[in-house]
Amino acid sequence: MARPSRKNMDADTPSARDQLLDATGALMTEQRTIDISLAEIAERSGLNSALVKYYFGSKNGLLVALLRKVLGPRMAELEPLVHAPMAPNEKLRIHINGVVNTYFKYPYVNRLMHYLMTEAGQEYGKIIAEEFARPLVDTQSAILKEGQSKGLFLETDPLMFYFHLVGACDYLFFGRATLDHVFGVQEVTQDLKRRYVDHIYQTLTKGLAPA
Amino acid sequence: MARPSRKNMDADTPSARDQLLDATGALMTEQRTIDISLAEIAERSGLNSALVKYYFGSKNGLLVALLRKVLGPRMAELEPLVHAPMAPNEKLRIHINGVVNTYFKYPYVNRLMHYLMTEAGQEYGKIIAEEFARPLVDTQSAILKEGQSKGLFLETDPLMFYFHLVGACDYLFFGRATLDHVFGVQEVTQDLKRRYVDHIYQTLTKGLAPA
Incomplete structure (x- = not known):
């Protein structure tokens, strides 16, 4: 799982949030399933999966x-x-x-x-x-x-x-x-x-x- | 997936097979979800959950x-x-x-x-x-x-x-x-x-x- 880079940590809050959402949508489209793990979302977005809880409260909140x-x-x-x-x-x-x-x-x-x-x-x-x-x-x-x-x-x-x-x-x-x-x-x-x-x-x- | 033939099952314990199916349908109806565990099915039917694999090969086979x-x-x-x-x-x-x-x-x-x-x-x-x-x-x-x-x-x-x-x-x-x-x-x-x-x-x- 990727750690947040210094760049990501300094980035505007909305863009990290959007990156998580875009990664989730892209994975769901490509894999033709909504069963996507937080680890996959973290890897795809290059962000720490703990940010999901920070921004959205839970995985369902992200969805x-x-x-x-x-x-x-x-x-x-x-x-x-x-x-x-x-x-x-x-x-x-x-x-x-x-x-x-x-x-x-x-x-x-x-x-x-x-x-x-x-x-x-x-x-x-x-x-x-x-x-x-x-x-x-x-x-x-x-x-x-x-x-x-x-x-x-x-x-x-x-x-x-x-x-x-x-x-x-x-x-x-x-x-x-x-x-x-x-x-x-x-x-x-x-x-x-x-x-x-x-x-x-x-x-x-x-x-x-x-x- | 390996499955016992229908004939053998009917000769063996046809009612156990039906009990597992009936328990699954009843639990799904009552709990309003299809997310039912093998443990719940076993408990409801009074049968060992290993019978699911025996009769249906897998949980998806049961479904x-x-x-x-x-x-x-x-x-x-x-x-x-x-x-x-x-x-x-x-x-x-x-x-x-x-x-x-x-x-x-x-x-x-x-x-x-x-x-x-x-x-x-x-x-x-x-x-x-x-x-x-x-x-x-x-x-x-x-x-x-x-x-x-x-x-x-x-x-x-x-x-x-x-x-x-x-x-x-x-x-x-x-x-x-x-x-x-x-x-x-x-x-x-x-x-x-x-x-x-x-x-x-x-x-x-x-x-x-x-x-």
């Missing part, structure tokens, strides 16, 4: 901070989308595209969220729900409401809509084994991703349209 | 056997459904209901499948894909094809359909924290489950109907 770092910019786009001057079905298309693109760009995000939601203890479940699920639900509810008022969508329970949409987007990035063995597809390409967004968008907007 | 045991009867219903004398949209409704009911009845099944698909090694990913995903894909493809030939559904890529449908069904049972903190719902009740199946069915059949 939450990683989600905040990679998802934060995406979450900040939600509110402007709701108020953008465009039709609600177009907002929905952009939203679906954003969710799928996030899973595509950060392939560890869904497993990390599942782990923190189900295995890491109730306080982490609450963080994931409040910080990452609630803004999505609020965005979707606003788009649905606007679509209903404009006669584009039937009245739809935001709960049903949330689990349906996010579950569908999420699952494409969970089933590498199924993609490979059942469909002969080695990975989610840009083209497959684009066609999936289109399928979800078309099915939902048509499925939710008034008769 | 696969548990999935086979609880999902086997559901998988056996797929083929008869395809050939049942009823309209394809009715077959689809029954299929969606079956998937959601399975997750409802065995709340550890989706996490167990995710774990075996993504974290347990490629040989387990292949087993999950071949034994549990492929039969679903084949069933859905046959129902879609029949629906297309009868003018009920547009031509739809079975890959898109599989990840959309199963992802949507799966996700309702992953988000207890979101259900609770965002929607104020403590658990998936029979009523919520019924409404969710209806929502997925209505949205998909309308969304896939020819214009």
Whole structure:
């Protein structure tokens, strides 16, 4: 395990913190697992693993901070989308595209969220729900409401809509084994991703349209 | 991995094998986690944990056997459904209901499948894909094809359909924290489950109907 160098010790606090987060995300992407040890993170970042406790309190604290770092910019786009001057079905298309693109760009995000939601203890479940699920639900509810008022969508329970949409987007990035063995597809390409967004968008907007 | 043949086991102590599986499923249901130790399984079943290695080769082997045991009867219903004398949209409704009911009845099944698909090694990913995903894909493809030939559904890529449908069904049972903190719902009740199946069915059949 690498000791912190003099340079790292003198470096600004944010950059050592970011180095730990970036090392964790890179290892999860390369190794296709969220099961990364503190020793691996220390080696990759060139920092002492004790800094994880210093900056994040615990390994789970580091995982939450990683989600905040990679998802934060995406979450900040939600509110402007709701108020953008465009039709609600177009907002929905952009939203679906954003969710799928996030899973595509950060392939560890869904497993990390599942782990923190189900295995890491109730306080982490609450963080994931409040910080990452609630803004999505609020965005979707606003788009649905606007679509209903404009006669584009039937009245739809935001709960049903949330689990349906996010579950569908999420699952494409969970089933590498199924993609490979059942469909002969080695990975989610840009083209497959684009066609999936289109399928979800078309099915939902048509499925939710008034008769 | 070396495993005693099924015949030998049945002749030997079939009930010990089942006791280990039942104890594992019960512990996962009660503790709401798939992170159960061999010691806990041994204590709950009243059997020596070394029997896990004897019957299943490894803990992952035990987990696969548990999935086979609880999902086997559901998988056996797929083929008869395809050939049942009823309209394809009715077959689809029954299929969606079956998937959601399975997750409802065995709340550890989706996490167990995710774990075996993504974290347990490629040989387990292949087993999950071949034994549990492929039969679903084949069933859905046959129902879609029949629906297309009868003018009920547009031509739809079975890959898109599989990840959309199963992802949507799966996700309702992953988000207890979101259900609770965002929607104020403590658990998936029979009523919520019924409404969710209806929502997925209505949205998909309308969304896939020819214009």
